[in-house]
Amino acid sequence: MWGSGLRGRMAASYVLVTTTAVFLVEAVIAATFLIPQANASDLAAVLQEQASSDAQVIGLEVARLSVPGRVGDRPAVPDVPDVPDLPDLPGRAGAGDRELLRAAVAAAGRRTLAGGARPHAEPGLAMLETVVGVDGVILAASAPRIHPLGTELDVPLPPLGRENAGERRTTAGPAVWHVSPILRKEQVGPLGVEVIGYVHVQAPADAEVESAPSLAPMIVPTLLVLGLVLPVGLVFGLLSTRRLIGRLRRLAAVTTAVAAGDFRPRVEVSGSDEVSTLEQSFNVMTDRLGAAVESARLTARTEARQAERGRIARELHDSISQDLFSLSLLAAGMRRAAPEELRGQAEAMERASARAMREMRALLLELRPVALEDAGLLPALEELCRAYETRLGVRVEAALEEVALEAAAEHAVLRLVQEALGNAVKHAAPSRVEVRLGRGADGAVTVSVSDDGSGFDPADVAGRHGMGLTLMRERVTELGGRLDVRSDANGTTVTATLTGAGAAAGAVGRA
Template identity: 75%
Template sequence: MWGFGLRGRMAASYVLVTTTAVLLVEAVIAATFLIPQANASDLASALQEQAAGDTKVLSLEVARLAAADPGRGDRELLREAAAGAAGRTVAGGARPHAEPGFAVVETIVDMDGVIVASSAPGVYRPGTTLELPLPAGAVRGRPARPPMGALEPELRLELPMPIREGGGNGPTRAGPAIWHFSPILVKDAGEPGGFGAIGFVHAQAPADAAVTDLPDLTPMVVLTLVVLALVVPVGLVFGLLSTRRLIGRVRRLAGVTTAVAAGDFRPRVRVSGSDEVSTLEHSFNVMTDRLGAAVESASLIARTEARQAERGRIARELHDSISQDLFSLSLLAAGMRRAAPAELRGQAEAMERTSARAMREMQALLLELRPVALEDAGLVPALEELCRAYETRLGVRVEAALEEVALEAAAEHAVLRLVQEALGNAVKHAAPTTVSVRLGRGADGGVTVSVSDDGTGFDPAGVAGRHGMGLALMRERVAELGGRLSIDSGEGGTIVTARLT
């Protein structure tokens, strides 16, 4: 269920992304091509552009007519210019507005606001006065423009400033509208700048033309639904197929994780590809290797500590019970030997020798089991202390040839216990007079430790199944360190050699 849930969520994400992309594309198309909206400022700019264009045409026509007949009045110039520009301006009645959907009306008025020409004579009839305010600087009732150069310099100062464009919005004959005035200029020496206005081009459009009617979006909605009906199943199938391999890898990783959590560190994840999941697979394998090694090391330490604790407990039990009984038995045998009649004295002496041998073996066993301070002194001092203890307590000559070698803590502990067990076996079973302990580094760079004695030998194969000599334990210690243990025994004594790499 976990894998299916993840796969389902990833497939759902594909569908969601695909659906969102389709809706965004449809929205952009609708906003760009199907639902164009013009605000008031856009409409005013369009009116200004149209009026300015027509003004240029009319200004040129007025300049031509004024040059041909300087005595004509302004209103006559405007009327003849509008007639001469017919076909090139809206007011002339021929050129349509450049923005379809705008109900544009254009008129030509003189400085008194009287309509000279109109593109909608039914509403704005020529000869009537336009009720809209003219731009600032326009003077109604201004006398006819005098001939160019006829004005005196002092009179020129009383003329108004150059007339600029202007516009506004509000009620008109045609209803609420937005309008714009653009002055029709003519060269005039009496005006500042050398040009004067003799009229205006007035362009207006209904105010509700600022927001166009929304088109019928039903076909587009139907098309969007059809596209979604086709895209959603495709996105779902693509999502399921494209995530199949990824989900399989995640499932394998989850299975191995479950095994590791249960304590089995053997399984590994097969690393495939070079993406983030493969990095996770490789890291998981490395983590499992290290975790397994750490658990094995902790287990080894725990077994070693448990073994040492058990050895200490056994040593205490032997010392407190059996050693005391053997000591009492030796005392009783010595007393019997002294008090027994001659015919029983031989048996008493045999009992005394047996008890003494048992005491000797018990002391050797206790020395084998006793703990030695390795951490504080080091390997060589600990081995020297061990050799002196055997010499002092058991009267056996121990020759030590010890070389300082660098070993890990676990290896030092194993070497110490190996020598301890080999010395105990020699004293208990071989009755030697001399024992040699040697520690050094061989020609191959490995560490060699050997314990040899001149006592009675034994057959290593014949004691393989018996307990008490510790051969199996010594082999186990050396094997844990990756070394080899060899035992050579015969009539001349026994040599136990361990080689650590």
């Protein structure tokens, strides 16, 4: 359910992004085309643009027709290029400004509204246009029936060639109008130009410059696009997240197993993205966590064994040792009080109890835990030697060198020395024991325990010495080393040799 939920949310995010992109495109289109058109919907500005544009066009024709020999007796306009000769027109020669304006309007043709063109800015706008002389007489009109030629325009003309605008009432209702002057360059005069006429443009005051922009035509295409794009986005989202969701599900399954205490499963690392980094890191974390848990288990088992050894040592000391001590006292009293014929038996009982006490003390020292982790190998060996010397009265000489060993090897060396000392005290009755630790010329670490007690036959080790030597040999073999035992009537020497590789690769020995 978790994977399906994530997959659904990711697919929904694809759909949301697709929908947002479609609406953003529609918003950009609306802002680009509709808003600028709405900003251009001022009727007075449209009329001014129309009047000024047509006045300029007619003014250019006036300048062209004012070249000497073309119209009237007026001087030529400077900086006007030569134009081809025009055909003679009836009454053209000597014509005044009125004839010049009529000719200019005719020459402009359909480039002006008065010449018959429809409004160039606002299609469908009911716009009227007239061309009048400086005296206000109408010389040309787009609607002669409304503005008859030869009549005077009923709007005030601007002075000195300026523009003029306003509103007035007509038979059809209120109207807005604008007047722009038609200018001609002159060689004389304070302004350098001469006003020879005006262009008047008029439209109803309630005329709509353009229909209000509507988003309705864009709604249907938008819905169609969404109808096509949304399924594609949904399918793409589901397909593109399929592999990712599968990897996350596998990771979740392994996480569940690890949480339950099983550190064996691993996640298959695939790809080189962030999820693969997570998979690899999870595997590393699982390895370290498994190693830590195993180490904790080994530590717990070791501590449990140490606690059990301590418990056994306490019970032996509190019960059997006390009984042996009492037996020793009784044997000594019997030896002194017994008649001559029983004194030998009492002495034998006293020696047996003393020997049992000695072996019991050696066994207690063997069971006694040594703080190797806290003190280190050399201090632990020195403490062990002092304990045997103090508690059992055996002179123990230690010749120890500082050597670098792994924890498993140090533990095995300590247990080997402890086992060898215990065997010597219990079975050989030595007066002197020597413990040596050092590194040879070949780099191998050598540890030996020698005593001057009664020797034994190594071939009969199983019958006489139980499991002691067998356990020591197993410890050394696990570390890749070897154990040599030499014994004769002059004493016993137990030597263990650990190579560097064996010590490094060794496992934790038995406690």
